[in-house]
Amino acid sequence: MKIRIHPGAMLKEILNHVARKPATELYPFVKTEKPDKFRGKLKFYPEKCIGCKICMKDCPANAITITKVADKEFECEVRLDKCVYCGQCVLSCPKAALEMTKDFELAGLDRSKLRITYKNEGKPAPEPTTAGPDTASKK
Numbered sequence: 001m002k003i004r005i006h007p008g009a010m011l012k013e014i015l016n017h018v019a020r021k022p023a024t025e026l027y028p029f030v031k032t033e034k035p036d037k038f039r040g041k042l043k044f045y046p047e048k049c050i051g052c053k054i055c056m057k058d059c060p061a062n063a064i065t066i067t068k069v070a071d072k073e074f075e076c077e078v079r080l081d082k083c084v085y086c087g088q089c090v091l092s093c094p095k096a097a098l099e100m101t102k103d104f105e106l107a108g109l110d111r112s113k114l115r116i117t118y119k120n121e122g123k124p125a126p127e128p129t130t131a132g133p134d135t136a137s138k139k
């Protein structure tokens with residue numbers, strides 16, 4: 001079979017791509033706005049939580065733990081290393097006490113930093129709390 005070569009067609013295609021904007025993004029140097037339904041790091045609002053633990057029951061990865069710390073007061077531990085970012089806990093929560101943020105840059109060398117405890121207006125505890133010696137807090 002004879003192969004036909006069309007250098008003109010190839011040149012046209014090359015010039016076309018040289019003039020075109022790249023399809024890729026210059027991440028991490030340029031960061032684009034994430035869509036509204038983006039599923040990033042979980043956020044917990046302790047003032048809304050009623051301690052029903054439906055989020056724990058529905059989590060497919062056992063990544064979330066709700067602990068009662070006082071009367072009508074609950075803490076939430078999230079294992080970001082176990083979480084699969086499915087958003088099921090957010091959908092299941094009857095009080096909208098959980099939310100998925102657009103924060104996805106969570107990689108690190110220290111796995112213990114992916115274990116965070118939320119209390120006091122949705123901010124992680126300043127010191128390790130519910131778990132063992134490798135527990136660490138995060139911003």
Ligand code: SF4
Nearest residue numbers: 049050052053055093
């Ligand atoms: S489902 Fe919502 S209200 Fe119930 S324990 Fe979980 S975070 Fe709290």
Ligand code: SF4
Nearest residue numbers: 059083084086087089
């Ligand atoms: S987002 Fe999914 S995997 Fe992560 S804690 Fe919620 S239910 Fe569990």
